[in-house]
Amino acid sequence: LKNWGLPTSDRVKVVKSIKEVKDYIKHHGEHRHDIEHDIDGVVIKIDSLNEQQELGYTARAPRWAIAFKYPPTVVRTRLIDIGVQVGRTGRITPRAAVEPVLVAGSTVSFATLHNGYEVKRKGVLLGDMIFLRKAGDVIPEILGPVVELRDGSEREFVMPTKCPECGSKLATEKEDDKDLRCLNTRSCPAQLRGRLEHLGSRSVLDIEGLGEKAARALLEEKVISDEGDLFALTADDLQRSDFFVKGANRELAENAKLLLSQLELAKTKPLWRFICALSMRHIGPPTAQALTREFNSLDEIAQAPAEQLARVEGIGQTIADSISQWFAEPWHLDIIQKWKASGVVLEQTQVESGPMPLAGLTIVVTGTLEDFTRDGAAEEITSRGGKASGSVSKNTDFVVVGPGAGSKEAKAVELGRPILDEAGFKILLADGPDAAKAHLGLN
Secondary structure: OOOOOOOOOOOOOOOOOHHHHHHHHHHHHHOHHHOOOOOOEEEEEOOOHHHHHHHOEOOOOEOOEEEEEOOOOEEEEEEEEEEEEEOOOOEEEEEEEEEEEEEOOEEEEEEEOOOHHHHHHHOOOEOOEEEEEEEOOOEEEEEEEOHHHOOOOOEOOOOOOEOOOOOOEEEOOOOOOOOOEEOOOOOOHHHHHHHHHHHHOOOOOOOOOOOHHHHHHHHHOOOOOOHHHHHHOOHHHHOOOHHHEEOOOOEEOHHHHHHHHHHHHHOOOOHHHHHHHOOOOOOOHHHHHHHHHHOOEHHHHHHOOHHHHHOOOOOHHHHHHHHHHHHOOHHHHHHHHHHHHOOOOOEOOOOOOOOOOOOOOEEEEEOOOOOOOHHHHHHHHHHOOOEEEOOOOOOOOEEEEOOOOOHHHHHHHHHOOOEEOHHHHHHHHHHOHHHHHHHOOOO
16 A cells, blocks of 8 residues: 555554554553544554455454554543533533643533533532543543642532523423423524424435524524424515625525525425424434334324324334324424425325335344435335334344444344345345345345
8 A cells, every 4th residue: 555655654563462462552552642643543453365355344344353442532621611502302401611622633612511410410610620531532521520629719500590592491391300491492592493403404304505594594583483484485585684685685695595495395305304303302213214104194193192103113102202292282283284384295105106125124224334324224225115123123134234333233143134234235225135135145
């Protein structure tokens, strides 16, 4: 590789024993921050192309290489302040502001503290010197205070009693709940913005042009009152907002044209995406897809009793109760009616024609695939008549694995279920189960 002009590390070393491997790992662990670039571990490989070929690959990694990961770097910095954020479901999350500090290759200025209970459990005070790391070398996490450095000026953080966005009283939804919530779900500005951003996100309706700034403009300039008005937007509506116009004549800007075209395209997207777009508690793509395997319209789901919903695979009583409670709110039903009146299709039709090579098959996708998102893979399966499941069982027909597959791959091995890599998955989609089994040498 080096002779071809590709960048390579000068720290590569050929070793002859396990002791030398351990010594190499220890040395670079002690000096990892002296290296000219950031590292989070060391890769150990078999130094023979012939042996590499003989050892081969599992579905997600070579058998001739393994990574040793170092523990996350822990640093000290000062906790300056704690603010709170309001999520789209009303959850109040404390957010710590810290003195900027370099951790694992980037400067950290903020870290989440999850809830008021977590602040107390960790025992941190405003003004404390704290221990901080990146969980998984990614997410900033406060571990606790450096107690011996306290000088008496530190102050206790007190969770607010009112919503910082709308002034409504904060409360827990049930007795043992650790999360405070703003219960003004219908009109709290932060929750409205959050629901609009969620609705437009890639994993939901994937509406390009409906981000944080657009959501804020639509609501603050009173172009819409809530998400129910979204699909009825017109060019005249958007011209009332400075964010969507250009020039002295207030011509419609490109971002407005994009949003209008994207909203029109979104009206016929799959039902499960609209279920996600409603921001029901506990409902993500897998749960929404499970519902659409049993029900053909949003009206059917709304009319189903909680006991029936709970029998759907992957739902359970807690989620079923959450769905029933959501549909019991009259203003939620108003949103659905507004969407219907705007031409949104909230039902699915059974496709009678076309190839259905996966009919009757249950397929689990786990890990990361290069050419498919998790939701995209599920859509490919269901559009061919298959069932995209979130758990591996003896009734699973195929398990598709990518890097990071984890326990589901292990469960598939334990149960003797056929395991496909991404190439095998593409064969399954294109040519059906027999071709996929032939790819695995099972025929």
